[in-house]
Amino acid sequence: MPPKKIASEKLKSVKPSxxxxxxxxxxxxxxxxQIPKGRVTSYGAIAAALGTKLSARMVGWAMNGxxxxxxxxxxxxxxxxxxxxxxxxxFAYPEQMQELLxxxxxxxxxxxxxxxxxxxxxxxxxxxx
DNA sequence: ACGCTGACTATTA
DNA sequence: CTAATAGCCAGCG
Numbered sequence: 696m697p698p699k700k701i702a703s704e705k706l707k708s709v710k711p712s713x714x715x716x717x718x719x720x721x722x723x724x725x726x727x728x729q730i731p732k733g734r735v736t737s738y739g740a741i742a743a744a745l746g747t748k749l750s751a752r753m754v755g756w757a758m759n760g761x762x763x764x765x766x767x768x769x770x771x772x773x774x775x776x777x778x779x780x781x782x783x784x785x786f787a788y789p790e791q792m793q794e795l796l797x798x799x800x801x802x803x804x805x806x807x808x809x810x811x812x813x814x815x816x817x818x819x820x821x822x823x824x
Numbered sequence: 825a826c827g828c829t830g831a832c833t834a835t836t837a
Numbered sequence: 838c839t840a841a842t843a844g845c846c847a848g849c850g
Binding site: 748752 | 830
């Protein structure tokens with residue numbers, strides 16, 4: 696079955712020139728793009744960087760739209776607080792997320808990031824917020 | 825327009 | 838230790 700497209704997203708993907716979209720999603724995308732290669736972060740960390748750590752869920756939801764945004768957002772570098780690839784099932788293929796991480800030097804075993812605490816990249820700290 | 829769901833997290837039992 | 842619950846906010850039916 697072909698991927699189900701969300702009409703709303705399609706319309707939003709096209710933004711008029713001169714109009715800056717400062718939606719919560721855009722902020723998430725920006726932070727996510729700052730994640731260095733070989734590093735990972737958590738939804739809560741990004742949410743905290745935006746000042747809405749209580750809305751970690753929205754970060755995950757925003758990632759859902761990351762694929763339609765250009766440049767592409769490394770959503771595979773964003774995992775949950777436990778270091779588990781909770782969002783792998785939302786990729787084109789569940790194995791894609793792990794594959795990308797391993798390709799960047801991040802070991803992934805049993806859908807979990809190895810040495811997650813070491814690989815953890817804190818946007819709040821790195822961005823100096 | 826109302827209600828449910830969800831790629832999370834922290835707290836309580 | 839693990840399991841269940843509440844809080845958060847935007848999108849879809």
